[in-house]
Amino acid sequence: MxxxxxxxxxxxxxxxxxxxxxxxxxxxxxxxxxxxQSTISFPEVKGKSLQGNEVLFPSVFKSQDYHMVMVAFEQDQQLDVNTWLPHLETLAASRNDLDFFELPTISRMNVLMRWIIYRGMRSGIKEDSSRKRTVTLHIDKQPFKESLEIETESSIYAFLVDSKGTVIWKGEGVWSENLWEELLEVLPAEK
Missing domain, CATH: 1.10.287 (Helix Hairpins)
Structure with a gap:
């Protein structure tokens, strides 16, 4: 009920x-x-950064107290993710305890298709810092979406995650003043 x-x-x-x-x-x-108000934990998934490094989630979250994670499912959603990036870059630069990731999330596919997608994404992103934080996930999306309580792939999602992989905050859609204020309200002060 x-x-x-x-x-x-x-x-x-x-x-x-x-x-x-x-x-x-x-x-x-x-x-x-x-x-x-159940606790959401970031699921165990493995991806590949555009630098070519394997990244394990949620283990990678141990590197900082907090991470913002942007999850997108479709290529054209990059424009939506881009609305968040200047704000996240400024926030991360102002704090020593926060970093962020972009997670293009794609269904599992054969090696050749993964290579083509990876090369295409890599050629479009030149900055090393952006390549490091962009981690492509080729996974079974349904369990991933269920564990993060993602209802639709037609929108992007923003997550604030602590070093243990616990989701502190979740937002949906393009950056807005309201979402940003919600995020800043729950983000603990830097230690």
């Missing part, structure tokens, strides 16, 4: 003047709310 339905049910019980039922149900309201 969703929180919304449950709350309307509680209201109807209150209106029916059955206060004893409310006393019985109140402990379940807070439990239900806590359960709906």
């Amino acid at each position: 969703s929180d919304k339905i449950f709350k309307s049910w509680i209201v109807s019980l209150m209106r029916s003047q059955r206060p004893l039922w409310i006393l019985v149900l109140l402990p379940h309201v807070s439990t239900m709310h806590a359960d709906s």
